[in-house]
Amino acid sequence: MKLVDAPIAVIDSGIGGLTVARAIHAAMPHEQIVYFGDTARLPYGAKSPTTIAGFVRQILHWLRPMRCKHVVLGCNTATALALPIIRAEFSGLSISGVIDPGAKAAIVAAGALETPSIGVIATEATIKSRAYEKAIGRRRHHARVLLKATPLLVPMIEEGRSADDPLVALALRQYLHPLIERKIDVLILGCTHYPLIKPAIQRILPTGTAVIDSAEMCAQDVEHRLTRLHLLRPMIKTQAHWLSPVVTDDAERFQTLASRFLGEPVPTPHCVSVDELYTESDLSLRQYVKSA
Numbered sequence: 001m002k003l004v005d006a007p008i009a010v011i012d013s014g015i016g017g018l019t020v021a022r023a024i025h026a027a028m029p030h031e032q033i034v035y036f037g038d039t040a041r042l043p044y045g046a047k048s049p050t051t052i053a054g055f056v057r058q059i060l061h062w063l064r065p066m067r068c069k070h071v072v073l074g075c076n077t078a079t080a081l082a083l084p085i086i087r088a089e090f091s092g093l094s095i096s097g098v099i100d101p102g103a104k105a106a107i108v109a110a111g112a113l114e115t116p117s118i119g120v121i122a123t124e125a126t127i128k129s130r131a132y133e134k135a136i137g138r139r140r141h142h143a144r145v146l147l148k149a150t151p152l153l154v155p156m157i158e159e160g161r162s163a164d165d166p167l168v169a170l171a172l173r174q175y176l177h178p179l180i181e182r183k184i185d186v187l188i189l190g191c192t193h194y195p196l197i198k199p200a201i202q203r204i205l206p207t208g209t210a211v212i213d214s215a216e217m218c219a220q221d222v223e224h225r226l227t228r229l230h231l232l233r234p235m236i237k238t239q240a241h242w243l244s245p246v247v248t249d250d251a252e253r254f255q256t257l258a259s260r261f262l263g264e265p266v267p268t269p270h271c272v273s274v275d276e277l278y279t280e281s282d283l284s285l286r287q288y289v290k291s292a
Helices: 018-027 049-066 076-089 099-110 124-129 131-137 153-158 166-181 194-204 214-228 251-262 274-291
Strands: 008-012 033-037 070-073 117-122 144-149 186-189 210-213 243-247
Touching (some): 008 018, 008 049, 018 033, 018 214, 018 251, 033 049, 049 070, 049 076, 049 124, 049 274, 070 214, 099 131, 099 210, 099 214, 117 124, 117 131, 117 166, 124 131, 124 144, 131 144, 144 166, 153 166, 153 194, 194 210, 210 214
Parallel strands (some): 008 033, 008 070, 117 144, 117 186, 186 210
């Protein structure tokens, strides 16, 4: 297979990264996407950097035979805590995350404001990493960044609750109130699950508050990268379903939720056991040591 025809891989702990896959498909409809949802070990948001990097490492070893032309960590937590480690270990692989594109878009949305207030809602691990604060600070020294951990949102979304669910609205009001009081100009949805409840977020925020969807910004970033490398897949008349899902647990539930979130039927996911991931990673490590 030529590299230009190879798939793009999107990695997430569950279903949230489907917003990234959906955005990539909207921007580049002729690309094939392998979506790996680590559903047996979700959520990533409360786990340590070492643990998350280990999970991503195992998944990348398993994906190697597919020769993916680009890999997206479609999870803010994994991007914040594991991306530098993974890039160093897989130096020959094109890998990107979701934080830098979202930070850049927030700065653009802030426009000419002298000291814009940029709010970030995300998992506890992403907030503790201060990755968004650092990414914004590298580009806009005088921005005020307000961080808010929102740990209840991912489990709610993972269990299928929508933007119209009263419990989602209640949690959002509690989480967003401190940011609204401090008059934020921009809000970054610092978790790829959150675009699924974006309408509820917009209903609560004051009119005029810019909302940055990190999934959409990530898709634009991937398109720019592949364009620059001349790796965009050419237009074809027919192709198999654009998404090839892989999960580590509960394939049936994932398929049901994924079909609802994407608004179209999703192929039956291939299920990989966590034990298989450990075995594959260990085998790759032994091969690497042997060849060194």
